[in-house]
Structures are given as C-alpha cells and as structure tokens.
Amino acid sequence: MCATCGCSDHQHAPEGHTHSHSHDHDHARLHDPDAGPGHDLDHLPGHEDGHGHHHDDRDARARGVIQLERDVLARNALLAERNRGWFLGRGILALNLVSSPGAGKTALLERTIRDLGATLPILVIEGDQATARDAERIRAAGARALQITTGTVCHLDAAMVARALRELDPPPGSVVMIENVGNLVCPALFDLGEHGKVVIVSVPEGDDKPIKYPHMFRASDVMVLNKIDLLPHVRFDVARCIAFARQVNPRLEVLEVSATRGDGLEAWYAWLRACRSGPGATGVARSG
Amino acid sequence: MAVHELGIVQQVVEIVSEASRGARVTRIVLEIGNLSTVLPDAVRFCFDLATAGTVLEGATLEIIEIPGLARCRACGIEIPLELPFGTCSCGGTDLEWLAGGELRVKEMEVA
Numbered sequence: 001m002c003a004t005c006g007c008s009d010h011q012h013a014p015e016g017h018t019h020s021h022s023h024d025h026d027h028a029r030l031h032d033p034d035a036g037p038g039h040d041l042d043h044l045p046g047h048e049d050g051h052g053h054h055h056d057d058r059d060a061r062a063r064g065v066i067q068l069e070r071d072v073l074a075r076n077a078l079l080a081e082r083n084r085g086w087f088l089g090r091g092i093l094a095l096n097l098v099s100s101p102g103a104g105k106t107a108l109l110e111r112t113i114r115d116l117g118a119t120l121p122i123l124v125i126e127g128d129q130a131t132a133r134d135a136e137r138i139r140a141a142g143a144r145a146l147q148i149t150t151g152t153v154c155h156l157d158a159a160m161v162a163r164a165l166r167e168l169d170p171p172p173g174s175v176v177m178i179e180n181v182g183n184l185v186c187p188a189l190f191d192l193g194e195h196g197k198v199v200i201v202s203v204p205e206g207d208d209k210p211i212k213y214p215h216m217f218r219a220s221d222v223m224v225l226n227k228i229d230l231l232p233h234v235r236f237d238v239a240r241c242i243a244f245a246r247q248v249n250p251r252l253e254v255l256e257v258s259a260t261r262g263d264g265l266e267a268w269y270a271w272l273r274a275c276r277s278g279p280g281a282t283g284v285a286r287s288g
Numbered sequence: 289m290a291v292h293e294l295g296i297v298q299q300v301v302e303i304v305s306e307a308s309r310g311a312r313v314t315r316i317v318l319e320i321g322n323l324s325t326v327l328p329d330a331v332r333f334c335f336d337l338a339t340a341g342t343v344l345e346g347a348t349l350e351i352i353e354i355p356g357l358a359r360c361r362a363c364g365i366e367i368p369l370e371l372p373f374g375t376c377s378c379g380g381t382d383l384e385w386l387a388g389g390e391l392r393v394k395e396m397e398v399a
Contacts, residue, residue: 065397068307072299072318072391154292186292189325214372215325248373250382 079158083193099200101182121174155186184213196221207241293330297338315397323388356388
C-alpha cells in the first residue's frame, strides 16, 4: 500500500485522486528530523493502516510542525478495497450506478430485474437521502433490495456499502447493483469497491451533461443514454452528447436505451454478461 | 455549492484528531489539486463549522492549490490542465493526470 495516499491499487484509485507522486517515494522523508523540532516519529506496532509514523504521547504533547502527508480519502479507499476483495472472493459483480435525480436508474434496474432476474441473481443496494420508495420498487420487480437513507449526505461511501452487504448477504456469483444517491458531483469522489461505474444520462437532461459534470463521466466505465424514446420530442443531439462524453473520457462505452420501451436493452444485457464473465468477475476495463 | 466539502473537512478532522492524540492543533496545511472535485473556497467556508468542538477549533487553515498537469497518452507531451479534461496539441484527449488530483493533509502544527 502506498503510505502517502493510502491506496493499494492504481487502477482503482478513487476518482479525483490521481497519483501525482511516484510509488517509489522516499519513505525516509517521513522520518526526516527536519519535519519538526523534537519529533521522533516512532513506529507504533500493529497500527491499522500501516502508516506507522504516528507519534507517541510525548511527541503529541511537544510543539512543532508534523508532516502528515495523508490522503483525505484514505480511509474510504481502504474500506473500498476491502469491499472489492469481498466481492472478488465471492465472484460477485458489483456496479455503482450514478446519475442526476430522475435519469432512470431505478427504472433501468426494474426492467433489468424483470428481464434477467430468472437467470441472473440481482440484488440492489439503494441510496437515497430519504424514504425507502426505490427499494420497494425493486422488490416489486422481484429482487432483494436494501435501502440506505443517507439523511443530508449526498453520496454513498464504502462504509455504508460494507454495512449494507452484511445485511443483504448476496450469494456467490450474484450481481450487486449499487444505486447511488442521484447526484453527478459527490459520488465521483467515493470509491465503493465496485468493479465499475455506470453513469446514466437521460435525453431530457440535455446533451451537454458530460462536459458540465466531467468528473463523473471521467470516473465511469459506461454511459447509458436513457429515454431515447423521447428523442422526437426534445432537443437532444446524440452525437454531440457522445462527443462531449468521449472528450472527457475517450474510453467510455456508450449504450443507447429506453428502459421503459425496451430499446437497446439487449446491448446493456450483453455488457452486463461480458462484465460477469470477465476474469474474476472484473471484466470492466478501468480508465486511467 | 457542492456539499461534499463538509464531508471532506470531517475526514480531515478525523485524520488530524487521530494523529494529534488529543493535542490542540493550531494550524493545518491541505493540498488541494485544481482537478479534484473539491473547491478550496467551499472548504474554507465550512472549516470553522466542521472543526468546532474538535482539536482543530480555532486552527489556521492553509490551502496549497496544485495546478493540473497531464501527459498525452498519444504523443507523450505534458500539458497544463485547468479542467478535468483537455485536448493536446496533437489532438489527443486521452490524458494521464500527473498533478491536480490531490486531496491531502500535508502537515499540522500542535500547540
């Protein structure tokens, strides 16, 4: 694990956290006597995150500057890696579904469960600020679902997902869909331990969403362009939307669907099956 | 304003409280990359609120902003980035970020 940022895997570094430092950094720097007067940065045995440069009580009481060099999201990254290992060990494919509110995440899941549920075990973790309405919709479609209500928090984090997994207890070989809080900003920052992010954008939202919320589209593996049945009724240029998305993320796959009318869903199902049959159920190609 | 900055400051408080072992912290230095989704002004705005009643209460907040820098995967040259995407002079848009994504607690000063 990298002691500067706390991450353990380049490929799965949380978005917004791209390494600027090389991974052969000089760890002796952390023990630089110039780091602060009177600071002997002792190692504490058994320290959980492996950083090891904590200070004993004597040091903490001393005065001066202490170098920390700690990634702010290191704790979430650690928990996310734990989730990822948990999924991998059980051959579970986990996907993080993100979009603005109302783009059709739940509708896409309902339809997917109705079409594939008989052959593919799908379980859903629902994130919303309030109510269990979405989990009820998923259960009505025929899948097990667990609702996380985040209160004022605008995203799911790895700890919330870990707690949900203990309760949901998905069987080996299943697919866990994590429907994030409807928000195109904050969820980009928080790795949940998923194998890939699916960003859903719907036609009525406008074709410039990818360039207005670049972080999320950069962090995602596939863009599902939903509600294409509404194209005759709204101003939306599909080619322009895809061009914006690829400008932000040249490796982004694009699927055009209508979750309600059924257009393009075979391609979405083929994508899901391909992810599932990838090596160790990690068939999603991560973009750097 | 995006609301995740409050959560970010709470993570900072957690990291600093653990490292200081209860000692009062008078100053912290954060590094925030221009390509991270975190706005320095929003962090400053919620810092006092989020640190009230913690070891960081009343501490001075210093933010070092790190400009974005990327390498074009097509031609290999380095280009500055002001947004989390861009186009290289060769026309390439597949960019590897070298700097600007940072979100780090760099140092603290204890009383």
